[in-house]
Amino acid sequence: MSEMLLEIDDLHVSFSTRRGLVEAVRGVTLAVEAGEMLGLVGESGSGKSVTGFATTRLLDSAGRVTRGRILFRGQDVTKLRGDDLRQLQGAAMSMIFQNPRAALNPIRAIGLQIADAILTHKRISKDAARAEARELLRAVQIRDPETRMNAYPHELSGGMCQRVMIAIAISCNPALLIADEPTTGLDVTTQKVVMDLLAEIAAARGMATILITHDLGLAARYCRGIAVMERGRIVEEASPRTLFGAPQHAYTRRLVAASPTATSQIEDLVTEEERERHAAVVSRPRQELAHGTPPLLEVRKLAKRFDEGAAAVADFSMTMAGGESVGLVGESGSGKSTTSRMICRLIDPSEGEIVFDGQSIGHVASRDFHRSRFRKDIQMVFQDPNESLNPRFTAFDCIAHPLMRLDGMRGGDALRKRVEDCADRVGLPLDLLPRFPHQLSGGQKARVGIARAIACRPRLLVLDEPTAALDVSVQAVVLQLLDRLRRENDIALLFVSHDLNVVRMLCDRTIVLRNGGIVEQGESRALFDNPKTDYTRKLVEAIPHIETGPVLAAAL
Amino acid sequence: MTGLGATVARAGRRLLSSLPALFGVLVFTFLLMRVLPGDPAVFFASGPNAGKEEIEQIRKQMGLDKSVPEQLVFYLSDIGRGNLGRSMMTGQPVLKDLRERLPASLELTFTALLIALIAAVPLGVIAALKPGSLVDHGVRLFCALGVCVPTFVSGLLLIYVFYYLLGLAPDPTGRIDVFTSLPPQRTGFLSIDFLLAGDIEGWWAACKQLILPAVSMALFVIAPLARITRASMLVSLGSDFVRTARSVGLSWQKVVVTYALRNAILPVITIAGIVFSTMLGANVLVEKVFSWPGVASYALDALLSSDYAPVQGFVLLMAGIFVLVNLVVDICYGIADPRVSIG
Numbered sequence: 001m002s003e004m005l006l007e008i009d010d011l012h013v014s015f016s017t018r019r020g021l022v023e024a025v026r027g028v029t030l031a032v033e034a035g036e037m038l039g040l041v042g043e044s045g046s047g048k049s050v051t052g053f054a055t056t057r058l059l060d061s062a063g064r065v066t067r068g069r070i071l072f073r074g075q076d077v078t079k080l081r082g083d084d085l086r087q088l089q090g091a092a093m094s095m096i097f098q099n100p101r102a103a104l105n106p107i108r109a110i111g112l113q114i115a116d117a118i119l120t121h122k123r124i125s126k127d128a129a130r131a132e133a134r135e136l137l138r139a140v141q142i143r144d145p146e147t148r149m150n151a152y153p154h155e156l157s158g159g160m161c162q163r164v165m166i167a168i169a170i171s172c173n174p175a176l177l178i179a180d181e182p183t184t185g186l187d188v189t190t191q192k193v194v195m196d197l198l199a200e201i202a203a204a205r206g207m208a209t210i211l212i213t214h215d216l217g218l219a220a221r222y223c224r225g226i227a228v229m230e231r232g233r234i235v236e237e238a239s240p241r242t243l244f245g246a247p248q249h250a251y252t253r254r255l256v257a258a259s260p261t262a263t264s265q266i267e268d269l270v271t272e273e274e275r276e277r278h279a280a281v282v283s284r285p286r287q288e289l290a291h292g293t294p295p296l297l298e299v300r301k302l303a304k305r306f307d308e309g310a311a312a313v314a315d316f317s318m319t320m321a322g323g324e325s326v327g328l329v330g331e332s333g334s335g336k337s338t339t340s341r342m343i344c345r346l347i348d349p350s351e352g353e354i355v356f357d358g359q360s361i362g363h364v365a366s367r368d369f370h371r372s373r374f375r376k377d378i379q380m381v382f383q384d385p386n387e388s389l390n391p392r393f394t395a396f397d398c399i400a401h402p403l404m405r406l407d408g409m410r411g412g413d414a415l416r417k418r419v420e421d422c423a424d425r426v427g428l429p430l431d432l433l434p435r436f437p438h439q440l441s442g443g444q445k446a447r448v449g450i451a452r453a454i455a456c457r458p459r460l461l462v463l464d465e466p467t468a469a470l471d472v473s474v475q476a477v478v479l480q481l482l483d484r485l486r487r488e489n490d491i492a493l494l495f496v497s498h499d500l501n502v503v504r505m506l507c508d509r510t511i512v513l514r515n516g517g518i519v520e521q522g523e524s525r526a527l528f529d530n531p532k533t534d535y536t537r538k539l540v541e542a543i544p545h546i547e548t549g550p551v552l553a554a555a556l
Numbered sequence: 557m558t559g560l561g562a563t564v565a566r567a568g569r570r571l572l573s574s575l576p577a578l579f580g581v582l583v584f585t586f587l588l589m590r591v592l593p594g595d596p597a598v599f600f601a602s603g604p605n606a607g608k609e610e611i612e613q614i615r616k617q618m619g620l621d622k623s624v625p626e627q628l629v630f631y632l633s634d635i636g637r638g639n640l641g642r643s644m645m646t647g648q649p650v651l652k653d654l655r656e657r658l659p660a661s662l663e664l665t666f667t668a669l670l671i672a673l674i675a676a677v678p679l680g681v682i683a684a685l686k687p688g689s690l691v692d693h694g695v696r697l698f699c700a701l702g703v704c705v706p707t708f709v710s711g712l713l714l715i716y717v718f719y720y721l722l723g724l725a726p727d728p729t730g731r732i733d734v735f736t737s738l739p740p741q742r743t744g745f746l747s748i749d750f751l752l753a754g755d756i757e758g759w760w761a762a763c764k765q766l767i768l769p770a771v772s773m774a775l776f777v778i779a780p781l782a783r784i785t786r787a788s789m790l791v792s793l794g795s796d797f798v799r800t801a802r803s804v805g806l807s808w809q810k811v812v813v814t815y816a817l818r819n820a821i822l823p824v825i826t827i828a829g830i831v832f833s834t835m836l837g838a839n840v841l842v843e844k845v846f847s848w849p850g851v852a853s854y855a856l857d858a859l860l861s862s863d864y865a866p867v868q869g870f871v872l873l874m875a876g877i878f879v880l881v882n883l884v885v886d887i888c889y890g891i892a893d894p895r896v897s898i899g
Binding site: 056058060085086087088089090091094095097099102103104105106107108116117120121152154165168169171172 | 794795796797799800801802803804805806807810814815818819822892893894895
């Protein structure tokens with residue numbers, strides 16, 4: 001008992017909301033040893049972050065610990081006040097947050113922000129604090145720390161901001177570090193670098209770490225123990241090996257199944273029951289295209305230059321056949337979103353040709369393209385299902401809008417029938433149609449976005465990270481839906497993603513982009529199994545694979 | 557530093573790009589004055605029984621017999637030469653009148669804005685720290701009262717209480733009482749000129765004259781400033797970086813002032829600029845109540861007597877000040893927020 005650094009005992013946290021008291025955490029019990037790295041895994045709303053915030057006493061004013069205790073070195077954190085609390089925060093335990101850029105003060109130089117943290121807990125001069133801050137920047141491997149001291153967060157990349165955040169968190173050598181989704185939103189390669197750094201620092205300084213994440217693979221790679229949370233409770237706690245080898249709890253089983261791995265197929269992602277309904281369709285074999293069919297989409301030497309800057313995309317060429325799925329992968333800034341937007345005719349290319357169904361559409365100005373007859377053939381599903389739906393439109397309006405604009409439908413029964421048909425095809429329950437986006441869950445919103453995109457029966461669907469904001473179990477269902485739609489309706493998919501596992505499953509072919517140019521392309525499986533360029537290899541290796549997890553953890 | 561150079565260049569570009577707007581204001585006011593009813597020639601004729609000939613002569617003298625486009629061309633060429641025309645009321649060039657009266661208005665407005673900011677920012681911060689509390693509601697009530705009561709009412713009330721009942725304030729008759737000798741004019745701001753002249757007694761007299769009108773103006777603008785401070789402070793306090801600051805155990809003052817308030821103050825700067833411009837033009841009621849010899853009351857008098865030149869000059873001045881204030885706000889913003897100067 002006494003050697004545990006942190007012991008959470010039957011923790012209950014509830015939030016007072018407009019709809020009354022909501023219990024976010026209901027009875028969490030866990031313990032962390034000094035120097036240990038524990039993974040706290042769960043989907044959104046499972047209460048994992050709230051547990052972290054309760055431990056560091058950073059809950060919103062609406063949130064309250066209603067029962068249980070959090071013992072840190074034998075002291076109940078929930079009862080600390082004033083100076084005792086401040087001596088704990090930062091000095092004994094600290095936290096790293098999701099979205100590193102927002103977590104840093106935008107109008108204060110990063111050197112000062114680190115020095116602020118140091119000066120709070122150490123009685124040293126400002127110059128000494130600055131010197132320490134510089135050392136910390138060096139420790140988190142920021143190049144040229146001397147000049148970076150005066151940089152502001154907006155001048156740094158997301159990965160750099162997260163390193164600064166780590167520097168702040170470790171500035172006073174805390175015994176416990178709570179990392180709340182530290183790499184969500186970062187590129188896979190950056191994610192790996194940041195996590196490696198974090199693990200290294202934690203090991204070197206003997207810090208215990210709680211890694212809060214939705215990514216099972218990530219937790220498996222770095223943690224020796226993983227606790228799985230669902231709806232405010234810990235449902236299972238085990239080593240990665242047992243967790244993936246023989247998950248006990250039904251929820252864990254579902255979570256493990258939904259996490260894409262290097263070998264998983266789309267069908268594997270959801271459990272038997274969920275698959276049932278459309279199983280017949282899925283098992284239908286793909287039609288082979290007749291030889292000599294002209295490609296649906298042909299892109300030749302596409303380039304985009306934003307004013308003054310270097311080319312965001314240069315010399316991009318590709319073809320797509322009807323019903324084919326092509327993945328477009330690369331790190332942020334590689335030009336994959338720009339390319340997809342040009343093909344979607346949302347922005348104008350600087351050079352090059354886009355030929356759709358034998359007609360050149362590249363020269364039609366993007367702001368006039370909505371009048372083109374091809375507008376309804378090329379549709380887009382956007383990254384963030386929350387932001388890409390009009391908050392004042394019901395789900396019905398969202399789906400009906402393109403039908404009225406592009407198919408010239410007027411209201412009435414015909415429209416209602418088409419909308420309901422679309423909703424049915426994406427598996428959206430019809431009783432949800434009158435709801436507004438904020439009344440829908442993330443997965444339901446994603447379905448509305450897809451239903452809207454397929455409403456006019458497009459032939460090409462461009463998807464820009466459609467599942468990046470979704471939980472893995474929802475992602476699994478959405479991916480399956482997309483795959484089914486493609487097979488049923490012969491829709492070609494251009495799938496933009498940074499998640500290589502997903503691309504591998506969903507796409508026949510993959511194009512790897514870097515700095516606006518194509519690095520490598522080919523049949524997905526071959527490309528991932530046997531990357532030809534170093535860059536692709538680096539990308540592939542950076543994916544946290546569940547299989548490699550236990551091996552790595554065991555070797556530690 | 558390159559940052560400074562960029563700021564100056566940006567300021568220059570902004571000034572240039574505001575010229576068309578200023579020109580538009582010129583033409584618009586000119587036309588508006590011609591459309592308004594009232595014949596200045598009749599107004600400025602020697603008396604009610606002035607003959608037709610006399611009026612005709614005045615009209616010719618004022619150039620009113622020409623067509624409107626012709627008048628406009630004359631007017632614009634005058635403006636181009638820096639001549640704003642002559643006021644029929646005072647008989648002086650408009651430029652001279654404005655130059656004499658502008659410092660009075662500016663001094664009043666600056667003081668009022670300063671008082672408003674000093675009151676509003678802490679009120680907003682306090683309200684934001686405890687949203688929904690009694691303090692929050694108290695601040696809201698105070699702000700509502702400030703906005704509801706027109707400035708001339710609050711001005712009269714202040715005069716009644718502090719001059720008539722308590723006798724603390726001097727009589728509300730302009731910038732300085734008649735017995736005090738004026739300091740040599742340097743800035744035109746009496747309080748500063750007295751200080752420069754080392755005349756503390758005079759300075760105190762000027763301040764006493766200034767305080768009541770400034771407060772009655774400030775009361776009116778505390779509300780928007782306090783509300784915007786509260787709103788942006790709430791956003792700031794709920795932001796991720798304040799959570800970061802709390803997570804490393806920074807002291808309460810450091811979190812609230814250095815982290816939250818410094819970010820929250822950015823929109824307040826913008827609003828303060830707008831409030832300043834509005835006050836400068838709209839404080840005519842306060843100027844009237846306190847017999848303050850400012851530009852706004854001057855323009856109102858001119859407008860009532862169909863005196864074209866001062867009104868046109870006043871509007872042009874206001875437009876110019878508006879452009880200038882916006883520029884200053886932009887520069888302040890650029891200094892306060894490192895993200896802006898990049899764009």
